[in-house]
Amino acid sequence: MNSASLWFIFIDSLLINNLVLAVFLGICPFLGVSGKLDTAIRMGGAVVFVMLVSSALAYGMNVLLVRLDAEYLRIISYIVVIASTVQLVEMFIKKKSPALFRALGIYLPLITTNCAVLGVAMFQTIRDYSFVQSMVFSLGSGLGFTLALVIMSGIREQLNLSDVPNAAKGTALALMVAGILSMAFMGFAGLGSN
Amino acid sequence: MTFPWFGSRKTFAHGIHPPECKDLTRDKGIRRLPFAPHLILPLSQHTGAPAKPIVREGQEVVRGEPIAEPGGFVSVPIHAPVTGIIEKIGLARDARGGMSPAIFIEQYQAANQEILYGAETDIDSLSPAELVKAVQATGVVGLGGAAFPTHVKLALPEGKSVDTVIVNGCECEPFLTTDHRVMIEQVDSIYKGIRVVMRALGAKRAIIGIETNKLDAVEKLRAAIPAGIACAVEAIEAKYPQGAEKMLTKALVDREVPSGGLPIDVGVAVFNVGTLAQIGELLPFRQGLIERVVTVSGTGVRSPGNYLMAIGTPLRFILEQVGFRERECELIFGGPMMGTTIASLDVPVTKGVTGILAIAKDHPLAHRNGRVYPCIKCGACVEACPMHLNPSELGLLARKMEYESMAEQHHLMDCFECGCCSFVCPSNIPLVQYFRVAKAITRERKVSK
Amino acid sequence: MSESSSNRNLQVFLNGIWKENPVFVQVLGMCPTLAVTNSVRNAIAMGISTMFVLVMSSMLVAMVRKVVPKQVRIATYILIISTFVTIVDYLIKAVSIPVYKALGPFIALIVVNCIILGRAEAFASKNTVYRSVLDAVGMGVGFCIALLCLGGVRELLGSGSFLGVPIFGPYFEPWVIFLLPSGGFFTLGAWLLVFSLLKERKARRAAQEQSA
């Protein structure tokens, strides 16, 4: 059992080891969906939600696998859990809250291939987090992803109105901005440890 | 009591303080300019339908006689400014460089140019509807520059009412002193005019708003408030564009004209002080608008002043009379912030011309031919815009031709082109010009839809 | 096999390496590209593992492509892929513990590498086994090259060495930033910039030639 405090896990996953800017998870949606602020917020919301649900399920799945002594099935079972979570969540939201469904729209199925979700599940397993720790970790990670995505989308909306050199347009520039953001987030190193 | 040294508290948010440059003509009394030998009277001097000529070529006309009738409700007649002969009815150059139909009159040099006065009618005996007709017959339009037919404002639409008449004596544009002189020299006419519009609109009170840089006018008008009308004279902060009707309404009665609306939507009607002076002068005698006061100023003019001139006087004649320094100059009809450059000296003064400015290129306020820098997002324009728009963002969008986003998300159509943003922009970005183009395109798109 | 079809097969193979390079052109599989390229060793390990999974799963997908119903094909692909990833996971653990530790959960994350699922869906599900494997190998090599490009630059500048061998001598001051996440972003961004500059220059040349 990992003994890190919940507060530290939260700060660490939100700021210091930000999923996108420090761990390199979820780069594809980070680059792909960060063009508009509005979509970024929705995507972030969907990710936070799915991440919480799937990481809870993955925690249970892991307990089961350990008991059955079938840890080699971990990767397969996790990906199945995530894929079906997304499906279920999609169906559930569609039925219960059409407004939310409209808001999250196509982003829900996209999350299946978001490596951040699987990554969070894998990390919580490797780090041996308790259930509560796992939940805090996945919440922090999801919010961290959203934070990076939202900041990025703000900057990219602004860059759309700039005279960016042709060669730098698109992914190259987005990566550079991500790099600068990543440098800025380095300032949080050590936060919450003392 | 107001404390001029503190400035008045009454004003609107944002706006700018450009140098006033009014000292050139501030104390010069209104002087009559001689009649030009040839006058040009465009048929469309006002907003709305052009007037229709009712004279033939070669016909003799007497000063004050109608020579064109209104082309509709939103239109006014035109009266002969001089006694003379109709030379021709044809195309004349207008201020923007295009051609538009006009009546050309040759003055009879021998005529004494007198107007025959009729008997004075009692304003109070006319009904509101009769007043609207009478005002239309005078041919008076907004003399503050907009040239919107005044009688249209007096005809209340169904379901609207006006409780307050606001009289605009701000004259916030630099250089101009036309209204200032009118307020000092034509006090009685102004109050007569106020009575006309208050009666026509059924308004309970009138407020005259004057900027603190014209305190002599404030005193003069305050001292002369006639008994029997609820009228107040308020000194308000000297700030541009205080004279814009939405800003003035906010400053005087603290009501915000809704976006896309008119002052009448908040129970207010705004009239320029010069307009009311003309109504007060002309209406009782059933005369027509044939002359107006124009400030001729700027460093390019030898004897700047406030001149009473016949409508239709060509610019070339005026410049000959006041003396024009032969330098590289920019010639402007109206104020320096919202006026239009004149492309030709053969353009006549029309009803809406408040001033004629000749600003030399070496004037400290003239455009320096500096290069246009990129927007550095200093926010000066945001703090200047009286409509609380974000000109910086709008400018960036305009460069990328995102007109739709400008109109729909950034309230482009609320811009009334006061020029504050362009004035303060340190990067010399021609923001107003961008917005004008964007507005034109947006309007076109709307029409084509 | 005729001349033209072998040519076409060669084309399939070369596509992945240059014209449709998964990283530099298609901008896919960014996460592992950035995460494990702070040293050449990790980059190679990651490249080879990914290539293995890519080739094997492409082959299997191409084999079963006519058997699997359309509705469940994606699920099947994911199962196939994750099986191979599990195999790789255990293989690496068996071969080298340091590499296993360095790559960490990113081995498992090969499952969600969009390159693999992308090729399975876009190519292997519509082509013969032979061509699918060719395509997978091409893409895999392209991916490896991209990882090497990144890993090479980052290790050279970040620790002054290549594959752990010091290159610039003992007094070289390493640019630590290239070992950090931000350095990863910058390096990949710079490579993309270089490629688009080259492309722009080529386009300009072509335009000049056309007008001349």
Add this chain to the structure above:
Amino acid sequence: MSVGTHAIDIRTSPHIKGQLTTDTIMLHVVYALLPVTAFAVFVFGLSALLMILVTTGTCVLTEHLLCKLSRKQTTVGDYSAVITGLLLALCLPPAFPLWMAVVGGVVSIGLGKALFGGLGMNPFNPALVGRAFLQAAFPVAITTWAPAFWPKVWSIERFTSIMLPTVSLPFMRPESVAAFIQGVSLDGLSGATPLAKMKFEHQATPLIDLFVGMTAGSAGEASAFLIILGGIYLCARKMMNWRVPVSILVTASLVSGAFYLSDPQAYPTPMFMLFSGGLMLGAVFMASDMVGSPMTPLGIWIYGALIGAVTVLIRLKGGLPEGTMYAILLGNACTPLIDNLTQPRIFGARKKAVKQ
């Protein structure tokens, strides 16, 4: 068109123009920075002078070359590259190796500015991008502080000797500053910054030393007095938004004041917070960079509060002694969002009209 002998100018309104232009603003920022720069040279001697010249030169040259390469008219004339160069030098340690300073200059202009399309387009303060890059790339060199000459040393020596790390060979490890300190044997002067002393040794520096600038630290952050002077000059000439430094400093003192009151033994006073490290320089000259800060007054208050709070949090709770740079970069990053949230309310805007 012209009828007389003169030419008629044709323009659209407005026909007059305020006289403040972008290049004037930039030039006056340079003026405001000059006292700080001069003081840095005075305190840290020849090394600081060389570094200032090198970074400024590199920035201007990089800007010029990149303009040439992208076939644009050179934009060196707007002085913004000079500001970037000066600011970069002022936030580096005085004995920073010159070759690293060159790297910083190139990164500042290349990555921080040109890549985004040049002046006005850069989301981040270019000098801070360069500084952050150097911090991440050369963590040892950038935290090796040379001691101040003033007021302990009055001889001309500071202008005849160079601190050794300054001249380390390109791409090579800089010599240790310790050797140099021993060489001139200055008593009682250590190279630790007040913030580092506070954080790691719990030792406060007298306030007056901080205010006047008798401490170790980055070249330009020594004298709070001169920085404030430059800031007041710019604010008075309306070339800077006074709200930026004020909001940052007020928030920083409030947050650190709360910490101080909670445990006066463990945390420094708010005054110490304000006058130590790069907070003053950052608040006055870097965060106030118009390009990277929000446009509306409300936005600026939010932005300043964010920077002030993050700076104090990093200093007191984080692993690093100084956080101003990161805080400002984060503030820059959030600027588009803040701008988005604080759009001015349109005059006469109707309350959310019923659509459909």
